[in-house]
Amino acid sequence: MYAILDIETTGGKYNEEGITEIAIYKHNGHEVVDQFISLVNPEREIQPFVVNLTGINSNMLRHAPKFYEVAKRIVEITDNCILVAHNAQFDYRILKTEFNRLGFDFERKSLCTVELSKNLIPGQPSYSLGKLVRSLGIPVTDRHRASGDALATVKLFKMLLDKDTSKSIIQKSVRLNPKHQLEPKHIDIIKELPAITGVYYIHKANGDIIYIGKSNNIKKRINQHFTNTNPKSKKIQAQVASVTYEATGSELVALLKESEEIKRIKPILNRALRRTIFTHALYSFKDENDYINLKIDIADMRKKPITTFSNRHSGKNFIIKAIEEYSLCQKLTGIYKTNNSCFNYDIKTCKGACVQKEPTESYNKRVELLLSKNCYSNKNMVLIDKGRDVDERSAILIENGVFKGLGFFNLNYQINNIEILESIITPMNNNRDTQHIIQSYLRKNKKVKQIILD
Template identity: 60%
Template sequence: MYAILDIETTGGQYNEEGITEIAIYKYDGHEVVDQFISLVNPEKPIQPFVVKLTGINNAMLRSAPKFYEVAKRIIEITEGCIIVAHNAQFDYRVLRTEFNRLGYNYERQSLCTVELSQKLLPEQKSHSLGKLVRALGIPMSDRHRATGDAMATVHLFKLLLSKDTTKEIVKSLIKTDQKKGIPPKLFDILEGIPAVTGLYYIYKENGDLIYIGKSRNIKKRLHQHFTATSGKSKRIQRDTYAVKYEETGSELIALLKECQEIKVNKPVYNRAQKKTVFPWSVYVEKNSDGYLCLSLQKTDGRKKEVVSFSSVTDGKNALHRIVEQYNLCKKINGLESPSKPSCFGLELNTCNGACVGNEPAEEYNKRVQEFVDNNSFYNQSMIIIDRGRTVDERSAVLIEKGEYKGYAFYNLNYQITKPDILKNILIPMDNNRDAKNIIKSYIRKKKALKIVRL
């Protein structure tokens, strides 16, 4: 028995996605014998690019059931079934993550129709669902919606089953969850690590530092390293002899120290982070009509960026949010085709008409400058107050004339409001582009953060 499913999500960081729609068709090898289809309230906002892709928006989900309300039905309809999906690794992982949040260990065998089609239809140029079903003449409606994609997967799976006459290929691709145990050596190391915010340092037996990481829960993060099955994780598990940690309390300080110490120590398993952490940035440029434009470009050290991002997707999503927040024009900021006479927002009355010259550049540019002033600290001085390592302690990060100077911890009995006082206890740190972008990103995400402007 098979449970053929498709899941739509909010998008976002790995393992932080929320389910917005799920469709499951129970298939006995001949016909669909049961089905479950539902929108799901993910209790978190949907990324703008996902709204554009699926048509599912936040308003549609306000009255939808939350995941815990549909969890029992999902368990029942998939009981005794092999989970089948196109890119099953993604759908099954998201489903398991949602159940883990409820404290339930959801385990099923899984089968991926991407892998199955690669084995049985090697002549196909593409094995994406959309191109595959078009090439095979499989009817498809509601692309990028759970119902349409799941039903297309049903038809595809039926065809693939008919091609695998002996069912040997299908059987060979069925994956079963392996129980993830921790070797005694690593279990003993983990026992001595607290569940606190800070940095951790992993060493080989000869004393070589092989990995530096940060986490809001060091113990949990190390547990993930010690149980993951990726090639990198297995090498870390093999080489780990000792782990040291440093509690920071503040996630911002942990991020800044991690960035600097990776650059200095160059641990072998942090290779990917030796390059710039934020390769994409938003820059401000004035167009020929005098309007200030925000553009997402590859980070250029010769120019002054406003905000930076770790991926192009994060940058595009943020640019959509910035345009909406400051009531800017999508066409002027490169989010809509320049060949169109006006932006779509003008038709919806969400754009004041800068794209067709109806709004004076001076008025429009004031809002762009407001965004720049709120998100760039070139030549600004400030103290960022954050959590400390104990309840009666706070941390402080000093920015002076746009340069990151370092951090300090202080007791709540003292008030740190002037740079001169802070400098007496400051731990100096390197001022570089990555550090400044980490700080700007943190300020942008933590709306309740206390900032003392100097």
């Protein structure tokens, strides 16, 4: 659990400041589960520059609760939480100072989103909260008020969790949260999980990840792990102490994240999925008559495929659909073995490329259209898919035919600017598996929006 907060103060001498407003959002790594927002009577003067900055003046605070009146609520909402703030050292110091005045030793672990941003989103012109969230397309309201700044930090922290590909933030949280570590029953773990699309991480008691998976229904999938009797499931059941997850909204994002993180983290129970996930590929070549021929064959790492398939059967189904959709020849696509005309020509549904009756230019034009639709080589584009919330979408960036990474953006934010787009993207590795995942997904999901970039 995280307590994401922002504090406004009176200003003044070091360790003599008082709190004028505090906002705390309790966050489980996915959504806000509790919140506390309050003005606070600091019982001291507010510096004029602070009044101009925040708009909070002494008259507004005359009837506000004093710190000792809200201290109990602050202790409760931050209990067993990691404090998260933009410039956390400042906010944590102010809180400790106020509690010290009450004779209470306030101790919490903390995370600073300034430091996390410098590490996970390098190269930004400024890491001040206002400039940073604007450059990342994060909407912010009530700037320099505790609630507005804390909410902006919530959204920034959510993006940082996305970009934390090593999962160091979440693993540290698992280690620090004894409630997660000590869950005795599988049913208690399942109870806390949502029925959403995403990637899940199965942890041992020390926080180490032993298995990574993806599902369109995480709760149902974990239940299957806990009830199956195969050797892998039994190992999971014996070792699991906690399950964390990352909502993706999009199945494509989940597939890409799962593939990337299994290869990088190498969980002990994911050995099979570290290997390449496709066996067959589509290749093209020109015959002696200059017609483009297609062939489904065993994937050869030395050749560049048009697209790839999990097995021969799915490759064959692709070719059969392509023959119908693009009026292609059965012989030239490798489906009908013959030295003469194909069966479709005999029944008048093939235009005769198999016996050189159709001009090569006419036939090849249709084949090239098929190849272009199923290969993003040399293309600059963004694939837009579902997001984690109704007002959000996911973006998968491809530059010059290379998968660069993915991210999430608010629907009110324009992403056709490549520089801004790159700032919200979490970089990911481009490899044959990612190409297979993207091409397979696009074949099955024709409605995925594609934006071609200049």
